[in-house]
Amino acid sequence: MGDKASGHTGAAGRAATADRPSSVRNVVLVGHSGSGKTTLIEALALTAGAVNRAGRVEDGGTVSDYDEIEHRQQRSVQLSLVPVEWGGYKINLLDTPGYADFVGELRAGLRAADAALFVVSAAQEPEAIAGATRMVWEECAAVGMPRAIVVTHLETARTGFEELTRVCGEIFGGDDPDAVLSLYLPQYGPQHPDGHAPVTGLVGLLSQKIFDYSSGERKETPPDPDQAPLLQEARNRLIEGIIAESEDETLMDRYLTGADIDIKTLITDLEKAVARGIFHPVLAAAPAADGAKQGLGTVELLELITGGFPTPLEPQSPVVTTPSGAPGPQISCDPDGPLVAEVVKTASDPYVGRLSLVRVFSGTLRPDETVHVSGHGLADRGHEDHDVDERVGALSVPFGKQQRPLGHVFAGDLACVAKLSRAETGDTLSSKDDPLLMEPWTMPDPLLPLAIQAHSKADEDKLSQGLSRLVAEDPTMRLEQNQATHQVVLWCLGEAHADVALERLRSRYGVQVDVVPYQVSLRETFGGKSTGRGRHVKQSGGHGQYAICEIDVEPLPAGSGIEFVDKVVGGAVPRQFIPSVEKGVRAQAARGVAAGYPLVDVRITLRDGKAHSVDSSDAAFQTAGALALREASSDVRIHLLEPVAEVQVLVSDEYVGPVMSDLSGRRGRVVGTEQTSGSRTLVRAEVPEIEIGRYAVDLRSISHGTGQFSRAYARHEPMPQQVADKMRGQGGNGS
Structure with a gap:
């Protein structure tokens, strides 16, 4: 990393391909909204030669072009795939939304990937790195997923790169902050009159070489002797961090006795530690300037992905069963093995219809073959269990708004499959003769109710089909036909999630709906x-x-x-x-x-x-x-009875007081607290359901995006007289 020969093998207008699982890298980008994930992917695509200098593909769009809603809202709202080639490897870059409402898309990206890049903006306050981003980091740690950190927005940094690296070590390193260390330090150019010094290159701590990007293309220059004392401390710490995680136990003894350890050995051990998920390098990156061929740090990042991140052959293969629940065979990432693939995303394309983004875990998927589609475990969200045979349509790889055709997709790779009319997100594709089932990944529970009704008679006729297609695409959404209130309720993850659902109903499925007040079953x-x-x-x-x-x-x-x-x-x-x-x-x-x-x-x-x-x-x-x-x-006297929910709130210790105060203001009764890991507390309370309709939104505000909660019906109990009088004045719910 930093000493290898590098170069791109991709070309603008040609689909990235791979000939074996070992030449594939599946990488998901994770980060707070505004951290620069999509911009970073575009910079990597430029450096890899997948787009031209203007960052455009053949049709004039960018690699991130896909959803009109994203353009209107100026933020990512769905998982997208951008494949590029580098050094003979195909890299599937999975861009995920950073906004909490679309965490379902993030979870899908984690399912499809074998490693994660956590994108951190130097323009944000360090506190913004914690919270939701740290929770995702812990999820990755729980399954041993390799992770690296990329620092963006150095040109508008509020926090210096070295200080931000230290903060990342404290937040993500846990008991071992030395497992989070930088591989390169920024090289700064002449200071501007406003006091700002631009970042023009990177200094490799292992090689002690300078990689200068000031000309718009990476060039290696000799080290500056004046910088050596400043770099030595960071270099020594990095070497000690690598050796501490090395599988070669003799290295530490050799290092402590003053023996010289060659760079190739260090790089090899570094790559092994990264692939094992026990060492997490920090790198800096920036988009290319106008007319430039490469963005700052993009070559180094591509080298890390191809050299340090695992192939699809290395992670443990998922467990499969038969659709009836009986144990299935042990599968591996073998193109000649039994077919096991999973739908990680479902979308509708205006020209080709439904498109399913699929990760193949075993076997080889080919167009026009008949596969078995199994979907189980999401009945509570409006997804009926099903076992059907379907014929696979065309296979393609997305690139912006284009779909570039593929002849097959083997184990370890991702592709889009056309015309799977019954398959939904989370479903398993397998052989029709030997159907298998993968357990769907954990989805967050949608807790924000959105009551809707058709705007007109014409919309009423199309509403049912539109809603079923909407929920098929998004398993984090739950559709409820409330028998007590006779309302159609879409349960969403937040206001932005609800806005996107309404916009998709209108623009994609031609259904205009009106939002009406949500009613609880009094x-x-x-x-x-x-x-x-x-x-x-x-x-x-x-x-x-x-x-x-x-x-x-x-x-x-x-x-x-x-x-x-x-x-x-x-x-x-x-x-x-x-x-x-x-x-x-x-x-x-x-x-x-x-x-x-x-x-x-x-x-x-x-x-x-x-x-x-x-x-x-x-x-x-x-x-x-x-x-x-x-x-x-x-x-x-007639008493009004209201439903009361058992609510459990998991929140950082610093927000326990505000959360308990807020629950009391909602007529809630706190029944207990429990300390959990990670300096968090579980607050248990009983709260009238009429008071927590918007709690998914309000808790996010109170806890700065770090709080989580669950709710379950407990019982109906008498409503206070003053609240009951107000409800009587509003009339019944038509039950």
């Missing part, structure tokens, strides 16, 4: 015992209507529902009409008796009544039963 119950008399007597010529019934109503314990008891004696209400009274009572209970919410947890006892031999009927006694219940409710 209930009503009696506050005490009461009686009621229902009299329905009408005479208008011919057969009339005659029914009278008298009932007693008393409250029952929570969860009892509606209990109907017949205590009529002497045939006051004929036996054939008692079910009619019950039907009328239950129908009125479903409509509510005070504010229009369903009545629950009461015992209704029919004790007397009157009938007419000619004019009594089923309909008359249904009406009388309903009238009796309404009269009974007029003489007693």
Whole structure:
């Protein structure tokens, strides 16, 4: 790294290809929104020769061109793949959104990759590096994924590169900050009148060579003797960090006794430590200036990816089962093995229809072959389990808005598959004769409700299909047809996620919807015992209507529902009409008796009544039963019952106080706290659901993006009188 021969083998307009798994590198870019991930990918594509000097592909677009919504919102909202070639290797660069609402796209990128580049902006405050970015780092650490750090925006740095490297060591290194060290130090040019000194090159700490980018192309220059004392401390620390992680235990003894360790040995050990996920180099990078061939640090970064990051052959292959759950065969990254591939992203292209981005873990995928599609485990999000055979359409590799055709995709590589009409994100593709299933990756739970309704009759006809296609593309979204409130609810991860969902419904599927207030499933119950008399007597010529019934109503314990008891004696209400009274009572209970919410947890006892031999009927006694219940409710206090959720909030210790205060302000009851790893606390509380509709957004603000929470229904309980009076003024929910 820094001493190898380098050069690109790609060419603008030609698809990046590989002939074996060992020549593939799958790398996901992770970082806070605005850290410069997409710009970095474009700089790498330029250096690799995948685009021309203006950063454009053949059709005039850029490598990051794909979604119109991204252009309008000026931010990435979905996972995208940019393949480039360097030194005989195909590098699949996976660009992920940095905004927390699109963490599902990030998780998909982590699933498809074998290594991660964490992009950190020097223009941001160091605190911005922590939080959500650190949580992703810990996820990668848990599975042993190799990681490196790239520092961007050095031209507008608030924090010096050396200081930022130290901060990254503290945040990401944990107990071993020396596992996070820089490989190069910035070389600064003449200072401008405003006091700013531009970064013109990099100094290799191992080689002690200067790589000058000031001409727009990387050139090696001799070291400056005056810099040697300043570089020696950083160089010694790097060498000690590499040796500490070396598999050769004799190196440390040799180093401590003053023996000279050659650079090739150090580089080899460095690459092994990076690939094992135990050493995390820090590099600097910047986009190319106008007319330049290479961006600062891009050559060094490409060398790290090809030399230090693992091939698809090295990580442990995922466990597979049969669709029925029986153990499957042990698979490996073998092009000749059984076919096992996974859909990591689903999108709709206006010209070719549905496109599925697929990572092949075993075997070889070819166009026009029939595969088995298995999808299980996401039924709670509107994805029914399915096992179907589908014919694979054309295979291609994306590049901007282009789709460049491929003849096949072997194990370890990624590609787009056309015309898989049933396959959804997270599904497994396998042989139709021996179907297999991979367990889907963990998806965040969408906790922000968005209630919608069709804008017009024409939209109503298209709404169901549009919603099903939307949810098929995005497994982090959950579709709910709420039976209690009769609302269509899209559960999203945040406001930006909801905005993108609405925009996709409108622009991609031609469905205009209106957002309406989200309703929780309130209930009503009696506050005490009461009686009621229902009299329905009408005479208008011919057969009339005659029914009278008298009932007693008393409250029952929570969860009892509606209990109907017949205590009529002497045939006051004929036996054939008692079910009619019950039907009328239950129908009125479903409509509510005070504010229009369903009545629950009461015992209704029919004790007397009157009938007419000619004019009594089923309909008359249904009406009388309903009238009796309404009269009974007029003489007693009716309690509104609201759903209460069990809420668990995981938050950094520094935000525990604000979180608990906020929960109390939402009429919540904190029932306990528990210290967890990583200086975080789990706060358990019970909170009325009506108070946490926007908690997904509010918690992010309170905790500066670091908080997580879950919710589960606990029970219905009486609502405070002042809140109940306000709800009655708003009317029922039509339940």
